[in-house]
Amino acid sequence: MESASPRLLLVEDDRALTALLGDLLTEEGYEVDVAGDGQHGLHHALSRDYSVLVVDRGLPVLDGLGLVTRLRAHGVTCPVLLLTARGALNDRVEGLDAGAEDYLVKPFEVAELLARLRALRRRHQDAAVRLPLGQRRWLDVGNRRVLDGDEEIPLSAREFAVLRALAGRPTKVFTRAELLSTAFDHADAPGTVDACIHHLRRKLGRGAIRTVHGLGYRIGTG
Known part of the structure; x- marks a missing residue:
């Protein structure tokens, strides 16, 4: 069962965006952990249980697709929302095929991000029954x-x-x-x-x- 404060991992190398989203997600009620590259994101996600992950596709060291693929190979099943500047259909398909559940193109409205995260958590909880x-x-x-x-x-x-x-x-x-x-x-x-x-x-x-x-x-x- 999830705690009263769901834990979220934000993997994003844009420090300004990380600070902004971190504050907004905390206000939304999440306990937020942050990683600035894919390798640190992988370590966090394998070390702790999260309700949901928000992962930038264009990460240094290990990109977002590689991170999601490795997490799924390790049996980590928590839902992943990919953030990306790429909006082409092939890019979205690649992200979903790698194991992400949803895909949001930058720039985006914060209200949409929060709504998508709520929907992901609901679907994941239903599937985990x-x-x-x-x-x-x-x-x-x-x-x-x-x-x-x-x-x-x-x-x-x-x-x-x-x-x-x-x-x-x-x-x-x-x-x-x-x-x-x-x-x-x-x-x-x-x-x-x-x-x-x-x-x-x-x-x-x-x-x-x-x-x-x-x-x-x-x-x-x-």
């Missing part, structure tokens, strides 16, 4: 359950927390320490993660969770 776990299976986040077709597969609170973490970042390999901090008490031993994975596989099938030897676990194909 269910996370895919295979062809017919879904993790129903709102009701904390797994649906296999019309059938419900009951999970314990810990099993749900582990599966929610894995399904939310489908290309990420989670270490035992990461899953331990997500779903267990700090006093629990790392072996409790393995036991939870074992119980999940008994309920969902061995292919539901993959072991990446020497690293940890990631979601499987069911």
Whole structure:
């Protein structure tokens, strides 16, 4: 669930525009983090969870398309709004194909930017209510359950927390320490993660969770 103050990452190398947008977005109720190039933007986006990203296409070090492509390859699913001075159809198509959800051409009206961000967050929240776990299976986040077709597969609170973490970042390999901090008490031993994975596989099938030897676990194909 999102906090009362949604966190936004603004990746923009124009300092004047960054200062202006930072103030306006803060007034709108966002907690705003700022990065001045694509490499720092990538680091921020991989290190923290954001409600939405605003990314300039023409960034130094790593451009906006490269940033979005890398984020999607790492399993980061938060919505991205690209800002650009390029308004040609091919440029918009490239941005959307790279994994951005929306595209706004400079110069733009601030009211339109804010409205688009609200729409992106609404759509993302609606889509995140269910996370895919295979062809017919879904993790129903709102009701904390797994649906296999019309059938419900009951999970314990810990099993749900582990599966929610894995399904939310489908290309990420989670270490035992990461899953331990997500779903267990700090006093629990790392072996409790393995036991939870074992119980999940008994309920969902061995292919539901993959072991990446020497690293940890990631979601499987069911």
